[in-house]
Amino acid sequence: MSSAQIEIQLIASLVAITCAIPGTFLVLRKMALITDAISHSILPGIVIGFFITHDLSSPLLILLAALSGVLTVVLVEFIQKTGLVKEDTAIGLVFPALFSIGVIMIAQHANDVHLDIDAVLLGELAFAPFDRFIITGTDLGPKSLWIIGAILLMTLGLLLAFFKELKVSTFDVGLAAALGLSPVIMHYGLMTVASITTVGAFDAVGAILVIAFMIAPAATAYLLTNDLKKMLLLACIFGVISAISGYWVAHGLDASISGSMTSVLGIIFLFVYLFAPNKGFLSVIYRRRQQRIEVSLLTFLLHLGNHTDDETERHVQHLNEHINWQKVKAKSVLDLALKNNMISIENNVVSLTEKGKHFTTEAINYIVTNKNSEIEHMKDRFFLFRG
Amino acid sequence: MDIQEYIKLIFTDYTLRTITLGTAVLGAICGMLGSFAVLRKQSLLGDAISHAALPGIAIAFLITGTKNSNAFLLGALISGLIGSFWIRGIIRTTHLKSDTALGLILSLFFGFGMLLLTYIQKMPNANQAGLENYLFGQAATLLESDVWMMSLVTGICLIVLLLFWKELKLSLFDADYAKTLGFNTKFLDILITTFIVIAIVLGLQTVGVVLMSAMLLAPAAAARQWTNNLAVMVILAAIFGAFSGVFGTAISANHNNLSTGPVIVLVAAVFVLVSFIFSPGRGLLFREIRFRKNRNDLQLHKTLSFMYNIARDHEDISHPHAIKILNNFQGFTKRSLQTLEDKDYIKIQGNMWSITATGYKTAANLYDQLTDKEYE
Numbered sequence: 001m002s003s004a005q006i007e008i009q010l011i012a013s014l015v016a017i018t019c020a021i022p023g024t025f026l027v028l029r030k031m032a033l034i035t036d037a038i039s040h041s042i043l044p045g046i047v048i049g050f051f052i053t054h055d056l057s058s059p060l061l062i063l064l065a066a067l068s069g070v071l072t073v074v075l076v077e078f079i080q081k082t083g084l085v086k087e088d089t090a091i092g093l094v095f096p097a098l099f100s101i102g103v104i105m106i107a108q109h110a111n112d113v114h115l116d117i118d119a120v121l122l123g124e125l126a127f128a129p130f131d132r133f134i135i136t137g138t139d140l141g142p143k144s145l146w147i148i149g150a151i152l153l154m155t156l157g158l159l160l161a162f163f164k165e166l167k168v169s170t171f172d173v174g175l176a177a178a179l180g181l182s183p184v185i186m187h188y189g190l191m192t193v194a195s196i197t198t199v200g201a202f203d204a205v206g207a208i209l210v211i212a213f214m215i216a217p218a219a220t221a222y223l224l225t226n227d228l229k230k231m232l233l234l235a236c237i238f239g240v241i242s243a244i245s246g247y248w249v250a251h252g253l254d255a256s257i258s259g260s261m262t263s264v265l266g267i268i269f270l271f272v273y274l275f276a277p278n279k280g281f282l283s284v285i286y287r288r289r290q291q292r293i294e295v296s297l298l299t300f301l302l303h304l305g306n307h308t309d310d311e312t313e314r315h316v317q318h319l320n321e322h323i324n325w326q327k328v329k330a331k332s333v334l335d336l337a338l339k340n341n342m343i344s345i346e347n348n349v350v351s352l353t354e355k356g357k358h359f360t361t362e363a364i365n366y367i368v369t370n371k372n373s374e375i376e377h378m379k380d381r382f383f384l385f386r387g
Numbered sequence: 388m389d390i391q392e393y394i395k396l397i398f399t400d401y402t403l404r405t406i407t408l409g410t411a412v413l414g415a416i417c418g419m420l421g422s423f424a425v426l427r428k429q430s431l432l433g434d435a436i437s438h439a440a441l442p443g444i445a446i447a448f449l450i451t452g453t454k455n456s457n458a459f460l461l462g463a464l465i466s467g468l469i470g471s472f473w474i475r476g477i478i479r480t481t482h483l484k485s486d487t488a489l490g491l492i493l494s495l496f497f498g499f500g501m502l503l504l505t506y507i508q509k510m511p512n513a514n515q516a517g518l519e520n521y522l523f524g525q526a527a528t529l530l531e532s533d534v535w536m537m538s539l540v541t542g543i544c545l546i547v548l549l550l551f552w553k554e555l556k557l558s559l560f561d562a563d564y565a566k567t568l569g570f571n572t573k574f575l576d577i578l579i580t581t582f583i584v585i586a587i588v589l590g591l592q593t594v595g596v597v598l599m600s601a602m603l604l605a606p607a608a609a610a611r612q613w614t615n616n617l618a619v620m621v622i623l624a625a626i627f628g629a630f631s632g633v634f635g636t637a638i639s640a641n642h643n644n645l646s647t648g649p650v651i652v653l654v655a656a657v658f659v660l661v662s663f664i665f666s667p668g669r670g671l672l673f674r675e676i677r678f679r680k681n682r683n684d685l686q687l688h689k690t691l692s693f694m695y696n697i698a699r700d701h702e703d704i705s706h707p708h709a710i711k712i713l714n715n716f717q718g719f720t721k722r723s724l725q726t727l728e729d730k731d732y733i734k735i736q737g738n739m740w741s742i743t744a745t746g747y748k749t750a751a752n753l754y755d756q757l758t759d760k761e762y763e
Contacts (some may be wrong), residue, residue, distance in 0.1 A: 027483075032490040033431055040597060082671060084663055085608050088486070089430040093608060096601030097656040100649035103523070107644045208501065212494035219487050256505035262498020269491065273481065284480045 009247050011145050012261065015201045016213050016239030018152040021159055022194045023214030024235050027222060028170050033088065034191065035214045037076065037095035038069040039198050039207035043102030045069070046202075051109070062147070062199050069195030072098060073188070144204035151200040155193055162186070167228055209258035213239055216265040223276040238268055296333045298363055301342060304352050305360045316348045393637060402527070403640060409529040409537060410632030410651060413590050416541040418606035418628030419548070420586045422621045423579050425607040426559055431486075432471065432580075434600035435493040436587045439470030441500025441522075441596065448507060456533070460588055467584040470496050475580075497596075524595025526636065526647035537589055544582050548621075555579060556617055594648035605655035606631065612666035631655040687723055688753055691732060695750030698742045707739035 026032050045068030049061030072094055079090035132142060159166070169176035169183040176183045194214070201210045221234035246261030253260065274281050307313035316334075334350075337343045342356035352360065397407055424432055443466025447458045470492045477488040548555065558565040558575045566572050583603070590599050610623035635651030664672050693713065698704045710724070724740065727733045732746030742750070 027487050030484045030486050032484075032487045033434075036431075036434065036490055036493060079663075082663070084612060084669055084671075085425070086428055086430065088428060089425055089604055089608050092430045092434060092600050092604040093656065093659055096598050096605075096652050099597055100601075100652040100656075103649045104645060104653070107646055107649075208494055208497050211490060212498050215487060215490040215494060219483055219491055222483060222487075223481060250502075253502070253506055254509050255503075256501045259498050259500075259502030259505055262495055263502050266495035266499060269495065273477070279481050281476070281480050 005247075005251075007142055007145065008257070009244050011142065011148060011204055012243035012247060012257075013240045014145070014148045014152055015205050015210075016217070016243040017236045018148055018155055018197050019201065019210060019213035020217045020235035020239045021155050021232060022190060022197055024218040024221070024228075024232050025166060025170055025190055026194060027215060027218040028228075028231075029190075032215045032219075033091055034073065034076070035194055035198065035211050037072050037091045038191075038195050039202065039210050041072040041095040041098035041102075042066070042069050042195070042199055042202065042207075043099050044105060045071075045199075047102050047105045062196075065199040065202075066192070066196045068098065069198060070188075070192055073191045073195070147200045148204065151197055155197065158189070158193060162189070166190070170228075205261075206258050209262055212262040212265050213243075216262075216269050217242070220265075220269045220272045223272050223279045238265070242268055293333060293336060296329065297336055297342075298360075300333050300337065301352065301356055301360045302364065304343065304350060305357065308352070311349050314350045316345070316350060393641070401531075403636075405529050405531050405534055406526050406640075406647065407633055407636045409534045410526060410593060410636050410647065411629040412534060412537045412541055412632075413593055414602070414606065414628030414630070414632035414651070414655075415625040416537065416544060416586050416628075417590060417602045418610070418624035418626070419541075419621050420544065420579075420583045421603040421605075421607035421628070422610065422617070422624045423555070423559065424583055424603055425611060426617075427579075429485075429583075430604050430608075431489050431600060432474070432583060433587055433603035435474060435489040436467045436471055436584050437591060437596045437599035438493040438500075439496035440464075440467045440588055440591060441497050442466050442503055443500075445500050445503035445507060449503070456592070460536075463588040463591060464585060466496065467588055468581065471580050471584055522596055523646070524591070524593050524598065524648035526593045526639075529593060533592070540585060540589060544585070547578070547582065551575065551578065552618075559617070594651060598648050598652045601652045601655060602628070605652070605659050609655070609658040609662040612662040612669050615668075627655070627658050631658060683723070687726060690723055691727060691746065691750045692753055694733065694740070694742050695747065695753075698747060704747050705734075705741045705743065707736065707741040710735075710738050710740055713740075 023032075023035070026035060042065040045065035046061060049058070049064035053060050055061070075094045076087070076090045079085065079093065080087045085093070165176070165181045165186055168179065168181055169186040173183045176186070197214075198207070198210050201213075205213075217235040217238040218231070220238050221231045224234060225231050242261055242264040246264040247257060249264060250257040250260035272280065275283075277283060304314060312318060334343075337356070338345070340355075341353055342359060343350050344353050345351075397404055421433070424430060440463035443462035443464070444459045445462075446466070447462025448454070450462075451458045474485070474488045474492050477483050477491070478485050483491075554565065554570050554575055555578075557568070558570065558572045562572055565575075587599055587603065590602050594602050606624040606628035607620070609627050610620045613623055614620050631651050631654040635654045636647055638654070639645040639647045639650040662670070664670055667673055690713070694708075697708060697712070698706070724733070724735060727746070728735050730746075731743060732749060734741050734743060
């Protein structure tokens, strides 16, 4: 590994962590798309800053860009407050307009500006190590490393200082306001941090990767845990893993570094989305199927309970036409009930066992007295689905 | 160039005519379908889908090896559909909210698309100059066949909308009710989403990935301000969209270095701004005027009732009082006193005011209005 390679991976990992922290809160606050808006609407700020300084990594440019990011948030909120359109529409109206202004400004001064929209949006991490930070002749490493590092330190400092406030205002705005922890300040603080992070990272990795690094690791972590601290940690870990492995994928394919990092993020998300233990696609589908069978079982047992004295109603042949089930389903429910010793079959006539009767009465009582129709604890008591 | 000359040019110049027609048709179809997107609270779906179309375009190029615009459209359509259905899946099966799902699909698909694009760039037969256009759009590349294609899709879309109008309207405003009536809401959902994706894919070439969402949203958001009727809104949105296309093309054609896409979006934004401010029912201007008027009325009532309370203590209600004594009450100005006099509620003589019989009666009734409503 050459030193440039190490530096690229280091920068990418730092970007991943810097993005994951505000990203987690944005995902939890249902404001993930504001990063999308900010990352596009910083363009006019960058362009104006560039006209003034003619240097893509000057602090003024970052400041102006961050300002136009905050301006986006303010505008979105203003439009939203008028109540004329919904929040997402407000976002969708503001950022293309600002982006258009940026594009037109670039086009108008195309002759004396060496600023490529592609570069702003897509970034090129491979060039990051070549832009060195040099003070009085000493080489202190790549500039973007310093910028990202500074932003990361600031973000971490703010996170540690305001963790409690952030947590409360994220999950219960009303409580936060009642406790005197102004949610508005937290909101704008978070937006400013997100804006600065986006701006600081765009030069190195491009806007799209910033969005991906903000949303994807946090969303992936959210599928695995409900604990805020664990979620933050997991998001950082996912971010760093995909930053490093994404670099090597890009190295192997000789393709865009940000593109392959995003793709690795996508693969990790897809994997977790499918296989996450409680909230993953497969387990949700499995649980839904199980619940459907449970309801069928309950209906079936209630039917039996209602007709204890009428043998024709309880005949095996009669059942699938009466409760209107298909044959396979009827059989699977029957098997389940048999396995759980809820029913017994004699001469093709189904009847409830003691346990079945007990279960049915209790279930009826539960459904009648509780609005909540889950029977989770009863399932545990009767060892349903466990043979 | 003056306007007449420009209009003449539209009819004679092939490129200009194609672009004007193309952007107008595109604006119309986007406005129409955008209305549904906005009302379904899927405003940003356009943004996500337009980004999600990129890998499809890249894969279409990888498979066909040529810059065939129909193959690109097909690829974009397929990957856009995959994206939109994955978004649905994420929202329905997990507890991730729609904004997260949209952001995820947007960035992940686009990143993957970039990976493919750079991979294509390094291939020996790489000549992917046409692909860049999809990022930022280039209306100048529109051909007459593209315009025909757009018109065809618009026509089909219109027919389908008219066929399923009642069902779509119902599922839009009360999905549960539509379901209980036995309509297949899932089918309707998929139908409208598919059409939105088609509109987005058609627009990519003209206005580009980033600005596509505004094309979809802005006309609809503007139209929403003028009406509460779905049919009117859809038609208005189509008109706004078409005009943004025409005006945007006109402005960018008359200036150097102005790409069409951003100008169209800015024109649409102007439509939105004007609608936000000047629409009679919901607009900010009229709302402010109503607000001021109500406030002034209230202030007037307050002053009058204050005067009433003073006059009530005197045997002669028209006994004159100094204006000064109103000082500890801030609800009056010279103008409001003048208004009160104009309404013949009070009389002003020099520094003194006195309440008239009408004014006394009105003031007494101010409270009765609140308490004795049943008499009226």
